[in-house]
Amino acid sequence: AADSHWCYEIQAKNSNCHGPDQWTGDCQKSHQSPINIVTAKAKVNHDLGQFSFSGYNKKEKRTATNNGHSVMVLLGSEASIAGGGLDVPYQATQLHLHWSQEQDRGSEHSLDGERFAMEMHIVHVKQEKSNDARNKIAVLAFLVEVGDQVNKGFQPLVEALSHIPKPDMSTTVNETSLLDMLPEEKKLRHYFRYLGSLTTPNCDETVVWTVFQEPIQLHKDQFLEFSQKLYYDKNKTLAMKDNVRPLQRLGARQVHRS
Ligand SMILES: Nc1nc(-c2ccc(Cl)c(S(N)(=O)=O)c2)cs1
């Protein structure tokens, strides 16, 4: 029921769902995400080499869904990553985003206290079984900056948003390649790495995080579509925005950098 379901602070104010400080599962543990990354304290690790992206350049029709917390694009495991200091290859399963309406509070991670307009997460899972559960999932996190440059690679997703205003609605996204949505590959050499969790319940502490230094550029109008076309609820009373978990304590963890 809505009372027991998890939600973001912006929703908890007006309904009896459980906001971030009431999230259960692993959400109250000590290796949580997101975090603020103090870039000067990140330790250079030369094992953090370049990523090799496979299937990221394939133009595919995909399904986008409003799942009541974000817009999620299913990636049907035809894309995968290797390298980037990861122990084995990981298969992409989905991408989704977090955002606000303001340009400085829509990202989940922050860099030296700076927050961005949005954050895109491409979620991957390990191809083979392994006993180490701490890195079962690999999320590639891209910060998004807003400017006057149209991001052509984002356009198919932006155009799909008006077809999925309410939770549990899905639509087809025309040919997009993941690579077209990202900063150019040679700028993806610089990234931060740490072990953390899902930023949504049950906040499982099974994620090896990669936060790229180079932001994605999006046009202001493309950015505004997310908070203007999507809703958290079926009555379209609450626009979907600020689907951002508060910062978590780093604790004894070390952040590394490539
Ligand atoms: N129902 C939903 N699930 C998610 C989700 C699932 C897996 C992962 Cl890994 C994440 S996150 N933000 O940690 O990347 C979010 C969002 S909304």
Ligand SMILES: [Zn+2]
């Ligand atoms: Zn996410």
